[in-house]
Amino acid sequence: xxxxxxxxxxxxxxxxxxxxxxxxxxxxxxxxxxxxxxxxxxxxxxxxxxxxxxxxxxxxxxxxxxxxxxxxxxxxxxxxxxxxxxxxxxxxxxxxxxxxxxxxxxxxxxxxxxxxxxxxxxxxxxxxxxxxxxxxxxxxxxxxxxxxxxxxxxxxxxxxxxxxxxxxxxxxxxxxxxxxxxxxxxxxxxxxxxxxxxxxxxxxxxxx
Numbered sequence: 001x002x003x004x005x006x007x008x009x010x011x012x013x014x015x016x017x018x019x020x021x022x023x024x025x026x027x028x029x030x031x032x033x034x035x036x037x038x039x040x041x042x043x044x045x046x047x048x049x050x051x052x053x054x055x056x057x058x059x060x061x062x063x064x065x066x067x068x069x070x071x072x073x074x075x076x077x078x079x080x081x082x083x084x085x086x087x088x089x090x091x092x093x094x095x096x097x098x099x100x101x102x103x104x105x106x107x108x109x110x111x112x113x114x115x116x117x118x119x120x121x122x123x124x125x126x127x128x129x130x131x132x133x134x135x136x137x138x139x140x141x142x143x144x145x146x147x148x149x150x151x152x153x154x155x156x157x158x159x160x161x162x163x164x165x166x167x168x169x170x171x172x173x174x175x176x177x178x179x180x181x182x183x184x185x186x187x188x189x190x191x192x193x194x195x196x197x198x199x200x201x202x203x204x205x206x207x208x
Contacts, residue, residue, distance in 0.1 A: 007086075009103055010089070012046065013122040021058055032061075034106065082118040082169050083118070087123075150183075
């Protein structure tokens with residue numbers, strides 16, 4: 001069985017973590033969930049889900065303060081970890097090896113064991129400090145996935161945008177994302193949208 005750690009932190013975008021858990025529910029993947037204190041607040045503010053609703057989607061739930069959890073040790077094998085959403089506070093903690101809570105510690109373990117770590121960093125605009133932390137982690141092999149919407153797939157709802165981002169994260173772990181609308185190499189209606197009718201000639205305007 002495959003194992004994946006899902007960390008949810010206090011940035012806006014709690015739905016990304018929820019949708020990831022929904023996508024993996026009932027699959028071959030054993031999910032280990034950590035929801036930080038501020039992620040719980042954000043979840044209840046932004047979505048219709050309760051904390052208990054989200055916990056019920058995971059295979060195993062860990063308290064953010066449980067630094068003795070199995071995922072805090074490299075001897076507990078996993079396929080990696082996705083932090084979604086990832087606050088810039090969490091980004092800084094991971095980049096600088098600061099283990100304030102279990103999300104930080106689990107990410108630190110994934111880094112030292114050379115496993116896959118994906119951070120869905122949700123902040124805008126980005127300061128020089130944010131960018132430096134992302135660059136530092138990217139050089140360590142971490143995948144930074146900003147939740148930037150794609151428009152080539154013509155999203156109709158917010159859910160379409162969320163699904164696209166979650167699909168890109170699933171791709172990083174070679175996990176199926178059957179709901180993904182992928183680029184097929186054709187512009188379709190994009191060409192029509194970009195077409196501008198020619199302006200009438202001066203002669204046509206004057207009626208000559």
